Amino acid sequence: MxxxxxxxxxxxxxxxxxxxxNVLEALEGKCFVANPTGCLEIISSQYGKNAWGVPYIxxxxxxxxxxASGISEALxxxxxxxxxxxxxxxxxxxxxxxxxxxHGMFDRNHDVIYICLDNEAYQNTGHQQSALTPLGEAxxxxxxxxxxxxxxxxxxxxxxxxxxxxSPYVATSSAVLPADIRRKVKKAAGIVGAKxxxxxxxxxxxxxxxxxxxxxxxxxxxxxxxxxxxxxENGKLLTVRKLKDRKPVxxxxxxxxxxxxxxxxxxxxxxxxEIQRIADANALKYNIDLKx
Amino acid sequence: MxxxxxxxxxxxxxxxxCRPNVVCAYPITPQTEIxxxxxxxxxxxxxxxxxxxxxxxxFAAASILVGASAAGARTFTxxxxxxxxxxxxxxxxxxxxxxxxxVANPNRALSAPLSIWNDLQDSMVLRDAGIIQVYVESNxxxxxxxxxxxxxxxxxxxxxxxxxxxxxxxxxxxxxPVDLLEQSLVDEFxxxxxxxxxxxxxxxxxxxxxxxxxxxxxxxxAMQRAxxxxxGVIEKVFRExxxxxxxxxxxxxxxxxxxxxxxxIAMGSLVGLLRKVVGELRKEGLSIGLVKLRTFRPFPFExxxxxxxxAEKIIVIDRSVSLGxxxxxxxxxxxxxxxxxxxxxxxxxxxxGRDISKENLEKILRNAVLGKExxxxxxxxxFEEVVP
Numbered sequence: 001m002x003x004x005x006x007x008x009x010x011x012x013x014x015x016x017x018x019x020x021x022n023v024l025e026a027l028e029g030k031c032f033v034a035n036p037t038g039c040l041e042i043i044s045s046q047y048g049k050n051a052w053g054v055p056y057i058x059x060x061x062x063x064x065x066x067x068a069s070g071i072s073e074a075l076x077x078x079x080x081x082x083x084x085x086x087x088x089x090x091x092x093x094x095x096x097x098x099x100x101x102x103h104g105m106f107d108r109n110h111d112v113i114y115i116c117l118d119n120e121a122y123q124n125t126g127h128q129q130s131a132l133t134p135l136g137e138a139x140x141x142x143x144x145x146x147x148x149x150x151x152x153x154x155x156x157x158x159x160x161x162x163x164x165x166x167s168p169y170v171a172t173s174s175a176v177l178p179a180d181i182r183r184k185v186k187k188a189a190g191i192v193g194a195k196x197x198x199x200x201x202x203x204x205x206x207x208x209x210x211x212x213x214x215x216x217x218x219x220x221x222x223x224x225x226x227x228x229x230x231x232x233e234n235g236k237l238l239t240v241r242k243l244k245d246r247k248p249v250x251x252x253x254x255x256x257x258x259x260x261x262x263x264x265x266x267x268x269x270x271x272x273x274e275i276q277r278i279a280d281a282n283a284l285k286y287n288i289d290l291k292x
Numbered sequence: 293m294x295x296x297x298x299x300x301x302x303x304x305x306x307x308x309x310c311r312p313n314v315v316c317a318y319p320i321t322p323q324t325e326i327x328x329x330x331x332x333x334x335x336x337x338x339x340x341x342x343x344x345x346x347x348x349x350x351f352a353a354a355s356i357l358v359g360a361s362a363a364g365a366r367t368f369t370x371x372x373x374x375x376x377x378x379x380x381x382x383x384x385x386x387x388x389x390x391x392x393x394x395v396a397n398p399n400r401a402l403s404a405p406l407s408i409w410n411d412l413q414d415s416m417v418l419r420d421a422g423i424i425q426v427y428v429e430s431n432x433x434x435x436x437x438x439x440x441x442x443x444x445x446x447x448x449x450x451x452x453x454x455x456x457x458x459x460x461x462x463x464x465x466x467x468x469p470v471d472l473l474e475q476s477l478v479d480e481f482x483x484x485x486x487x488x489x490x491x492x493x494x495x496x497x498x499x500x501x502x503x504x505x506x507x508x509x510x511x512x513x514a515m516q517r518a519x520x521x522x523x524g525v526i527e528k529v530f531r532e533x534x535x536x537x538x539x540x541x542x543x544x545x546x547x548x549x550x551x552x553x554x555x556x557i558a559m560g561s562l563v564g565l566l567r568k569v570v571g572e573l574r575k576e577g578l579s580i581g582l583v584k585l586r587t588f589r590p591f592p593f594e595x596x597x598x599x600x601x602x603a604e605k606i607i608v609i610d611r612s613v614s615l616g617x618x619x620x621x622x623x624x625x626x627x628x629x630x631x632x633x634x635x636x637x638x639x640x641x642x643x644x645g646r647d648i649s650k651e652n653l654e655k656i657l658r659n660a661v662l663g664k665e666x667x668x669x670x671x672x673x674x675f676e677e678v679v680p
């Protein structure tokens with residue numbers, strides 16, 4: 001708790017705080033944190049209740065990649081690079097929707113570790129859909145109604161976008177895999193350039209799960225291949241978390257209020273089948289299934 | 293060393309002399325050549341301890357400077373018009389975080405309709421941002437203003453962004469003889485930037501904490517007080533500059549013919565033409581003086597009350613308008629002179645690069661003093677509007 005924690009206001013079981021603590025500990029607190037508006041900012045940076053034990057800046061919702069790039073360049077200009085790494089903690093909305101400056105950071109390859117804390121919607125403001133909300137999820141802006149059953153689009157593939165920019169290190173992880181987070185952050189810290197790590201972070205309130213179910217639900221996202229855990233260096237796939245007995249997506253979906261309608265609405269079956277197709281495609285793409 | 297240079301270079305070269313750590317911008321006419329000049333200096337290794345970054349937008353450029361400035365770097369950007377208002381979200385934020393970023397803004401009109409030409413509408417949008425705004429008349433004044441801008445913005449009593457406004461095209465593209473400063477003089481005048489608080493792992497602090505209702509207002513009060521203190525700091529730095537450079541540009545105001553009964557007040561390069569026009573009108577026997585307003589924020593209302601409080605008539609020349617009301621400077625001046633009795637005639641001229649001839653300006657000012665010309669837009673062609 002040296003680098004993050006004292007006084008933060010996250011919900012019990014919040015995936016974000018697990019991820020953040022592990023990132024900061026992997027870097028031994030030698031880092032500068034840039035954080036856009038969102039859940040993490042609200043729970044950690046109220047004036048007088050700052051929970052950060054590392055230098056921290058919150059500027060706006062839509063500019064964190066540029067702010068981090070500016071810190072990184074300033075440290076270079078002033079010969080202070082040894083002080084620490086520049087790390088972004090951004091939500092999925094601030095990354096995949098309104099994060100206008102992310103492509104510039106990738107393009108110029110600023111020395112930044114960009115961590116996307118993916119809880120799959122705007123949870124801070126009460127669960128509105130983002131570009132990383134998956135198919136079928138009921139949010140307050142993609143509600144379940146007579147003609148619509150939650151989000152009808154796909155989850156944006158930020159991994160492909162990061163790779164297309166030529167990012168030297170791109171990985172996914174999950175708040176339920178602390179050792180994996182630490183290893184990947186340490187690896188990223190040794191690589192120069194704009195790194196991207198997307199960490200799946202269960203959200204108890206938005207997803208409609210109990211705090212004690214966080215690890216189970218987080219693991220099921222991996223075990224169904226809905227959230228492949230992968231790692232690329234210089235565009236080359238390095239590691240994939242393989243599965244012996246991949247589970248059907250229903251096991252993951254049925255535990256969460258955000259997908260409950262898929263099991264009660266007669267049209268829900270079709271959407272579950274589509275979600276299963278997405279999981280199957282992920283498994284095929286990354287060769288996730290171990291041969292029996 | 294006196295050289296004939298364009299406005300772009302007079303700004304860029306002054307920025308170089310101020311030893312910035314991070315320069316970041318996005319091209320936009322008529323700003324581009326300022327950062328092109330800096331890019332060339334960077335490419336030739338002439339900017340020491342500096343990173344020059346070509347951002348993907350003005351929004352990103354300002355955001356990069358927020359990070360850099362918070363990390364303790366001296367920063368510079370140039371933009372205008374659409375670029376300035378694209379930056380506006382970030383610039384309000386930078387002011388709130390008390391980051392002394394210096395921005396050169398070659399004033400340009402706002403779209404629609406699209407216009408790359410000059411008026412002052414763009415910087416007026418940033419009026420309430422907590423950014424110091426100074427308007428210059430010539431490229432020499434622009435050149436001299438850059439080191440002063442850093443010194444004022446970085447003063448511990450101020451710590452606010454600073455925008456140097458110079459007329460797009462009219463100054464930026466003009467070739468003028470400019471006495472380019474010596475590095476040694478700027479080094480002596482402007483100490484290195486050493487903020488009290490900045491991002492460092494040696495002493496972690498948080499920038500940009502959010503403020504609930506129990507504390508937000510105090511932050512805004514502190515900004516207002518910094519602006520109030522800036523009035524004094526600006527005057528002091530302007531005086532200091534006059535001694536250092538032996539070029540005295542005046543204070544918040546420059547008053548020409550202070551004993552006059554009537555005055556014309558304006559900002560920026562138009563003042564150059566007004567000097568001639570006022571001189572001609574005085575030859576005709578009219579009692580008219582000229583007030584050049586240099587500092588627009590903080591607004592020097594006490595100086596204006598002192599200088600203009602007893603005038604009979606004040607002709608305000610605006611090159612921007614608050615649509616639905618009147619010219620921006622006119623609004624400010626009326627507020628500053630509240631309770632005093634000069635008659636104020638508010639004229640809006642030269643929008644979107646529309647020129648005004650010396651003869652025409654003479655005519656409308658003469659008529660205004662003689663009571664034959666009232667407030668409103670001047671120098672446009674009357675047209676029939678089709679309202680369906």
